[in-house]
Each structure stands twice: as structure tokens, then as C-alpha cells.
Amino acid sequence: MDRWGDIKKKQRPGRTRELAAVEARIRKTQGALDRYFQAFEEGRLREEVCTRRIEELSSELTSLEARRSDLAEEVSESRASVPDPTELGELLGDIENAPRAQGRDAGRRG
Numbered sequence: 001m002d003r004w005g006d007i008k009k010k011q012r013p014g015r016t017r018e019l020a021a022v023e024a025r026i027r028k029t030q031g032a033l034d035r036y037f038q039a040f041e042e043g044r045l046r047e048e049v050c051t052r053r054i055e056e057l058s059s060e061l062t063s064l065e066a067r068r069s070d071l072a073e074e075v076s077e078s079r080a081s082v083p084d085p086t087e088l089g090e091l092l093g094d095i096e097n098a099p100r101a102q103g104r105d106a107g108r109r110g
Contacts, residue, residue, distance in 0.1 A: 019071040026064045033057045 014093065036054050039045040 015071055016084060019075055020069065021053050022064055022068045026061065026068060029057055029061045029064060033061065 029044065033054065036045065036050045036057070040050050
């Protein structure tokens with residue numbers, strides 16, 4: 001389990017950078033869509049001319065948003081978590097009881 005945590009920690013900076021890059025691409029793609037829509041609404045582009053490009057950009061945006069969601073989940077999973085007081089208490093109890101439990105188990109084996 002420790003190795004998995006180490007791997008996730010090492011991957012986190014790369015995933016964070018990739019997430020930022022994907023978010024920038026989302027903003028750029030959304031901006032392009034907005035410009036196409038505005039040009040169409042203002043009558044500067046005919047529907048036939050911009051339909052294909054709008055479909056392409058919309059598809060790209062959907063893919064980017066899915067990737068952003070995956071990356072955000074990966075980044076949040078790799079963050080170090082601090083146990084709450086209840087968990088700390090349980091862990092402390094487990095640690096304090098471990099030597100006694102080990103002694104009981106050794107007596108049963110013999």
C-alpha cells in the first residue's frame with residue numbers, strides 16, 4: 001500500500017500540470033465556440049459553413065471535460081489525507097493493543 005501511495009504522490013505534479021493544460025484548452029475551445037455562435041447570430045456566417053466546425057468543437061469540448069473530470073479525481077485521490085480525531089484514536093488504540101495481542105497469539109501457538 002505504501003508503494004501505491006508513493007507512486008500516486010510522484011504522479012500528482014504531472015497530473016496537476018496536465019489538468020491545468022486541459023482547463024486552458026477547455027477555455028480556448030469554449031471561446032472558439034462562442035465566436036462561431038456570435039458570428040452566426042450576427043449573420044456573418046451561414047449555418048452550413050459553421051455547423052461542421054461547431055460540431056467538431058463541441059465534440060472536442062466534451063472529450064476535454066471528461067478528461068478534466070478524470071484528472072481532477074486523480075489529483076484529489078493523490079492528496080495526502082490527515083486522519084480525523086476519531087480515526088487517530090482508533091489507530092492509537094490499535095498500536096497500544098498490538099503488543100498484548102501479539103503476546104496472546106504467541107501463547108496460543110506454543
